[in-house]
Amino acid sequence: MRGIAESMAWIRPRSAREALERLAERPEALPLAGGTDFMVAWNAGLQNHRTILDLSRVAEWGSIHATKAGVIVGALATHSTLQRHPAIRRDFPLLPKACALIGALAIQNRGTLGGNIANASPAGDTFPPLAVYEAIVHVASREGRRAVPFTDIFAGVKKTTLRPGELITAVELPFPRTRPKRSYFRKVGTRAAQALSKTVAAGLLWLSSGGAVEELRFALGSMAPTVRRLKSAESFLRGKRLDGPAIDHACTLLERDVSPIDDVRSTAEYRLAVSRNLLREFLENQR
């Protein structure tokens, strides 16, 4: 089976307002941004006879701008744009690190942040950074707008909590009160480029002047149906010094917040072992 171009209906709004109007009229239409995931399924003949809402002309959702409170990334900003943006590189460096490891350059030039989120793959590489930065997803429909905390946007594997007629318009990255003392991103796949993650981690750490943990945020992707913050390890370490026994215990707590599976890319056992090592690497400041 192949994709049949003639079977597809094509709606091409010119503005955000028109996009939301057209989607309200045709809530079954599939929003298309960079197409880097959808087109793979379409090429295999799995998505014929669909109505496509092409968002590529909605320029107002493609920009990135800083405010006093943070940086607002338009949903249609590409992974390449994110890597180049100075405010993001300076204040949210884990996000461009993740974007640089999504597919290869040709994918990064087309794939968008909003598309990555709407797609809701358990292995989405931007998700651990967005989870530790406590991003806010802005969504809109013809009826109105709402803001959703990042981890609440996911309902399960490839499922979001977006309602019919809603589109992601932007992702807000709030500036943290103070600069974290340490930050961490690491993706583990089969090869350096073009790999889907077996596990993917992001971490932020704030330490008091005495060296105790003020706040730890650590998130893992590919370890559960959706991205997970390690709430148990994070709250256990609050106020503690990062000595050997505390780190050991935090690593044993990791599995309380994840539920890895065996699949084509890896095994649950491998994923757990490697994820513990990533947490340890971060807490021991080895990288």
Place this chain on the structure above:
Amino acid sequence: MPIRITVNGKRRIFGGPPFKRLIDVLREDFQLTGTKEGCGEGECGACTVLLDGEPVNSCLIPVGQLDGRAVKTVESLAAGERLNALQQCFLESGGAQCGICTPGMLMTASYWLGSGGSKDPSAVRNALAGNLCRCTGYQQIVDSVIAAARKRKSRA
């Protein structure tokens, strides 16, 4: 609604279905068969073309998204029978073997050289990470791009 695209500097009009993939429009409607399809999944990079100067996988783009935009394919590199410096380097260093990955390699490498990319071997490998080759083992391809980067330096 006809779709207007500039392909290799020429303005073209496509009047077929907007969901036809760019690669199929290039090959079937514009008779530009230099661009090859490998995997059809965005993994292999064989179908790489430049969209407004940046590499993309032409197997993953419905042409309807490209109204008003500019595409460059491998056919844009040579002037008639005269190869450009990069193509000449691929020829001299054995960078092309079966030829399926070559058009994509050339377009990604063109972007790399044109955007000021260095001749450092590991940087070149990283730049070409999205283009797979099943013949050469990559060394000759990397050599070809480094040779072209040296020529560019000596011209400048």
